[in-house]
Amino acid sequence: MIFKPKLEDLKVIGYYLGKLIIGLGVLMFIPLIVALCFKEWNPALDFLLAALVSFIIGYFLLSLIPRSKELNWTHGMVVASLSWLFAMLLGAIPLYLSGHFINFLDASFDAMSGFATCGLTLIRNLDHLSYSHNIWRHLMMFVGGQGIVVIALTFFVRGIGGAFSIYVGEAREEKILPNVIQTARFIWLVSFIWLILGTSLLTGAGILEGLKPMRSFLQGLMLFMAAWDTGGFAPQSQNILYYHSFLIEIITIILFVVGSLNFGLHYALWTGRRRELYRNIETLTFFITMMITFTLVVLGLMKTNLYSGNLALFRRGFYQLVSGHSGTGYMTIYKEQFLRGWGPLALLGIIIAMGIGGCSSSTAGGIKILRIGIVFRGFLKEIRQLMSPESGVIVQKFHHFKERILEDTQVRSAALIILAYVLLYLFGAVIGVFFGYPFELALFESVSAGANVGLSCGITSVEMPVLLKVIYIFQMWCGRLEFMAVFVLFGFIGALIKGK
Amino acid sequence: MFKKRVLQLFFICLFLAIFSSSLCAEGVSSMELIRNAEKYNGETVTYEGEVIGDVMCRGEYGWINVSDGESVIGIWCKREDLEKIKFAGSYKTKGDKVRISGIFNRCCSQHQGGLDIHAQELEVVESGREIVHSLNMKKAQLVGILAIAALGFLLLSILRNSSLKESSEPPSSSPD
Numbered sequence: 001m002i003f004k005p006k007l008e009d010l011k012v013i014g015y016y017l018g019k020l021i022i023g024l025g026v027l028m029f030i031p032l033i034v035a036l037c038f039k040e041w042n043p044a045l046d047f048l049l050a051a052l053v054s055f056i057i058g059y060f061l062l063s064l065i066p067r068s069k070e071l072n073w074t075h076g077m078v079v080a081s082l083s084w085l086f087a088m089l090l091g092a093i094p095l096y097l098s099g100h101f102i103n104f105l106d107a108s109f110d111a112m113s114g115f116a117t118c119g120l121t122l123i124r125n126l127d128h129l130s131y132s133h134n135i136w137r138h139l140m141m142f143v144g145g146q147g148i149v150v151i152a153l154t155f156f157v158r159g160i161g162g163a164f165s166i167y168v169g170e171a172r173e174e175k176i177l178p179n180v181i182q183t184a185r186f187i188w189l190v191s192f193i194w195l196i197l198g199t200s201l202l203t204g205a206g207i208l209e210g211l212k213p214m215r216s217f218l219q220g221l222m223l224f225m226a227a228w229d230t231g232g233f234a235p236q237s238q239n240i241l242y243y244h245s246f247l248i249e250i251i252t253i254i255l256f257v258v259g260s261l262n263f264g265l266h267y268a269l270w271t272g273r274r275r276e277l278y279r280n281i282e283t284l285t286f287f288i289t290m291m292i293t294f295t296l297v298v299l300g301l302m303k304t305n306l307y308s309g310n311l312a313l314f315r316r317g318f319y320q321l322v323s324g325h326s327g328t329g330y331m332t333i334y335k336e337q338f339l340r341g342w343g344p345l346a347l348l349g350i351i352i353a354m355g356i357g358g359c360s361s362s363t364a365g366g367i368k369i370l371r372i373g374i375v376f377r378g379f380l381k382e383i384r385q386l387m388s389p390e391s392g393v394i395v396q397k398f399h400h401f402k403e404r405i406l407e408d409t410q411v412r413s414a415a416l417i418i419l420a421y422v423l424l425y426l427f428g429a430v431i432g433v434f435f436g437y438p439f440e441l442a443l444f445e446s447v448s449a450g451a452n453v454g455l456s457c458g459i460t461s462v463e464m465p466v467l468l469k470v471i472y473i474f475q476m477w478c479g480r481l482e483f484m485a486v487f488v489l490f491g492f493i494g495a496l497i498k499g500k
Numbered sequence: 501m502f503k504k505r506v507l508q509l510f511f512i513c514l515f516l517a518i519f520s521s522s523l524c525a526e527g528v529s530s531m532e533l534i535r536n537a538e539k540y541n542g543e544t545v546t547y548e549g550e551v552i553g554d555v556m557c558r559g560e561y562g563w564i565n566v567s568d569g570e571s572v573i574g575i576w577c578k579r580e581d582l583e584k585i586k587f588a589g590s591y592k593t594k595g596d597k598v599r600i601s602g603i604f605n606r607c608c609s610q611h612q613g614g615l616d617i618h619a620q621e622l623e624v625v626e627s628g629r630e631i632v633h634s635l636n637m638k639k640a641q642l643v644g645i646l647a648i649a650a651l652g653f654l655l656l657s658i659l660r661n662s663s664l665k666e667s668s669e670p671p672s673s674s675p676d
Contacts, residue, residue: 052646059653066660127552130591210556312613
């Protein structure tokens, strides 16, 4: 029998949702200040308007539900999944008001792409967008990469017992520090240190490459936010190709690779445990999968004979691959070039890399390297078990911040999530094929959306069918939250309707 | 009869010549170049569009990015050509419209595989200008209405919270 959620459950969800929505409204003051600094009056009104709508909804919920009991597991999951939908709708308001989107759906697409650190975009005439709107696009990535809930835990919510459940609902399973709020604050500390370092490097590189200092700073800041959070938005429509700069490409590669590493690994390095870098199952698997997929890309590109010279292969082939594998989506080629020149083998390499994604508890999306590593070790264990006497017990170990014994339950749950991702990727691909796109391109774009990468082969455009836009939004949302919170939300809605 | 045929042929040739020359003058679009990169690779093309973003000088040469409304292509030009550009397109400016004649590269060997045009000639065909964005009064009015509504809900939330606090507080005991 399914139990119908009580009014008290809805109140708990509404209360925390209200707080998160107010937090989102406060966040819009950052682009608002940018708009005022650069005398962008209409964009300033856009952000003021969107912030006020957020405050109205947030305070309306809080005036209905002034107090709440603590969150349980289900509440946390529902709050996490709903907060991302509300963030999309509210974040889309200033984008839509900018006049650079043909309808609110397209603006919502970009807002979800921003928060989910995907990078696919439907914006028109990006090169004439105001600084404040552009900062907002990148800020959404910065916030979404850390996690909207992580922000709330850090700045707005104090001492809530159920904090861990919404934290997990946002696809973060590991507590780096004993307390989840301390963990959230550590994530922000690391990000702010890299923000200063990354923005300084990119600003310097921009000036060296001929940009004016203020423009270089703003572009450096935006590029950092999208690189560190493995997002993929860029301030100009040509993405990274705009700069024609090897130096900026190198800096962004470093930033998005570091951003795709587990925050636990950052903590280990922070506390002097450097050996973790080459002992951890994630970094080892990352290296192996990178080499395998790079081999595919190189073989594919050699077959088409597109690029001559190692440096060209590095700047066009390796860059796209690492960008895809880390879940970033920065591009140094035109999206049409994937179709016209890369060939199926190189495309396959990129699709596999995108599908795998970065490390767990990082800003990256996709299946996650840890799960690939665990399933591979489980596979090895099974082979060893088959080759040993029946009475023999095989113990498979792996190193992930400490020596761990591989449990069957770990392998099973990792395999289940991998299966869920594969189905999500195929689902989007089938819909793409239904609308008449070739299978390899439909799969490419679907994996890019589902794994929150943002590389595009050209399907994502203003002209694409409305249903496909909705499907990609769903894939970005599902992929970012890693299914659990979304499933719980669906279960909760089902219980509301059918429960007794 | 023969004279008539010759005359017909002459007019057809004349029409074709005028038509093809008008095509050359218009140049090719960015999407045409990107989609048919193999066909245009190494050819001299004429490309026209608005300079957007930044003029990036790199020694004797430098980069501009030129948008024709469909896509944007990077142009590698001489510094003296770059100095002709006064406006680059952004939120507050419409960039100079330039016509470039140069070599199109599908995978430029000088720039490690980039798709670009190496300009031989650059001409500013239309000067850019500053864009004046007048304040949208409808938006401003809406902001005013929403601000009052938000303030109302904020007060309501504070009142509800304080009334709940009062009701949950234990009655204070008198000193005597």
